[in-house]
Amino acid sequence: MPRRVDHDERRRQIADALVRTAARRGLHATGMREVAAEAGVSLRLVQYYFGTKEELLLGGMQYLAVQFGERAMARIRQSRQGGGPAIPRDVLSAILTQALPADDERRTFTLLSTAYLALSLTDPALAISPLVRNSNAVSDVLAAQLRAAQADGDMPADLNPDLEAVSLMTMSAGLGTSVLAGHSSLEQAQAVIDYHLRRLFPHVGQHDSGRP
Amino acid sequence: MPRRVDHDERRRQIADALVRTAARRGLHATGMREVAAEAGVSLRLVQYYFGTKEELLLGGMQYLAVQFGERAMARIRQSRQGGGPAIPRDVLSAILTQALPADDERRTFTLLSTAYLALSLTDPALAISPLVRNSNAVSDVLAAQLRAAQADGDMPADLNPDLEAVSLMTMSAGLGTSVLAGHSSLEQAQAVIDYHLRRLFPHVGQHDSGRP
DNA sequence: GCTATTACGGTACGAGCGTACCATGAAAGG
DNA sequence: CCTTTCATGGTACGCTCGTACCGTAATAGC
Structure with missing residues (x-):
């Protein structure tokens, strides 16, 4: 298997980016692209760790x-x-x-x-x-x-x-x-x-x- | 001049449609088309009485x-x-x-x-x-x-x-x-x-x- | 009766969204 | 070594949204 990454850590990193972005521009107005940019990762990676936007929002809440x-x-x-x-x-x-x-x-x-x-x-x-x-x-x-x-x-x-x-x-x-x-x-x-x-x-x- | 319409009445009618729709599907998820449909008027008319969406939202608040x-x-x-x-x-x-x-x-x-x-x-x-x-x-x-x-x-x-x-x-x-x-x-x-x-x-x- | 204005309908445009799809280095397992 | 699997990048599709533009029936004022 290839290099393993700590999924929880990555999810925390992305969730933190969501929180920061949502606090600035509003939760409803925050898109997955913006979260990705704030976290310094690609849009695809946000999809990878949170399959859908709903999951991403739930992750941010938790x-x-x-x-x-x-x-x-x-x-x-x-x-x-x-x-x-x-x-x-x-x-x-x-x-x-x-x-x-x-x-x-x-x-x-x-x-x-x-x-x-x-x-x-x-x-x-x-x-x-x-x-x-x-x-x-x-x-x-x-x-x-x-x-x-x-x-x-x-x-x-x-x-x-x-x-x-x-x-x-x-x-x-x-x-x-x-x-x-x-x-x-x-x-x-x-x-x-x-x-x-x-x-x-x-x-x-x-x-x-x-x-x- | 052509037939006059009570603008306040129309605005109230549309604002009421906004309120009903927003209560059902969420304020952020409510679009101008949906408000128009709920009020039984055309999209153009919502634009006519509330120029922009921001004005529409403010109208609903008031x-x-x-x-x-x-x-x-x-x-x-x-x-x-x-x-x-x-x-x-x-x-x-x-x-x-x-x-x-x-x-x-x-x-x-x-x-x-x-x-x-x-x-x-x-x-x-x-x-x-x-x-x-x-x-x-x-x-x-x-x-x-x-x-x-x-x-x-x-x-x-x-x-x-x-x-x-x-x-x-x-x-x-x-x-x-x-x-x-x-x-x-x-x-x-x-x-x-x-x-x-x-x-x-x-x-x-x-x-x-x-x-x- | 002409004209200017009001009240409205329809529609097209550009942008942004979430999602799906395809490709690819890189490392662990046999 | 070779293959499988993980982690990731890029991108295109379909949709919806707010807004702008063009057209038009109807009527009040001259």
Whole structure:
């Protein structure tokens, strides 16, 4: 057999090119030729690693989700000073803050999340199921953290963890797009998140609200 | 001069066709030919009333905004029983509930709002300014109602009207898309809204949470 | 009654898209 | 060594899109 190439690596390279191009010119307006040019490969190669355009778009979506997870994990790992596990409030803050377009990477994530969602709503080819699965997973994590906080007595017992989790995730996603659209500033969005975190954790001193 | 035609009426007719088609097949995938066919007119006529595609898209956006305003106004007018003005809580409920995809009309509105927002983020031609202006106007109305409620003693004085207004609007928009994406059910979304309305108005009896 | 203008139909053009097809170095397996 | 398989390049096809161009029935103003 001839020289072997790491297919996953190549797919990541091309998916990254897709993300960069789509963030600049729009997801729907991004063609396979443009992705190929951005990745520095030939059109044929994009076809080779992602047979069809639909597959390419799905690949880009998955690539984004993986990136998001990795960044959130890094933030959580960083927030737990000393040896103990991270406290619920910091976990929530880390996850919610990832959805705000504070730097170019997160801006791209927020922007493309919106674009993918919009496409999924009408294009049956881009199934929304992976998107839904991802979101439900995040929401479950949030709810679990809220319940843990209630068990620790850090969060009022009369609040509903599930409803608050859905609210927070929805609000966080909405705030991200809101900032992108220019409806509110990044500081305002962060203030809204902090406001609700203070409401949920009235007695936990905030030592960090999301800046690196 | 030859027979005069009501241009506004024709533009409304075509914009409505655009909205219907875009809700079905996606905004980006909707072409001028398809809009023409849906409206029962020729392609040439769409060109005649909206010179270019960009203008057509902008026209559709404005059409949506007008529809939204009219529906919200109708709900508010309907909610004030007796002769007095509507109470802040009902006004808020009416506006927030309009963003939930409870029927086909509202579903179309939510869906296309997301699509327009996504397009605006990368397409400089579709200026986000009108979209921003609309949202800011709604947000201002919400904040004013919250302040009025505080003045009446119906809302705790320690809550921040502006932050709460932004939160509510963002959350309401986010919930709408969340329902469309299948992240949560309509009932869940309504529950989240009611939950926050109860939090803001602890002493106002809810007589109606949005069903017609 | 002529004329200028309005409201519309049909159609062709150039560009760009996704996809399919054909060719070819290069290296692993026998 | 020779063959098979992998990774890649190039290119042409068919389609659809937005736009521009040409034509024309009908009517209001002079």
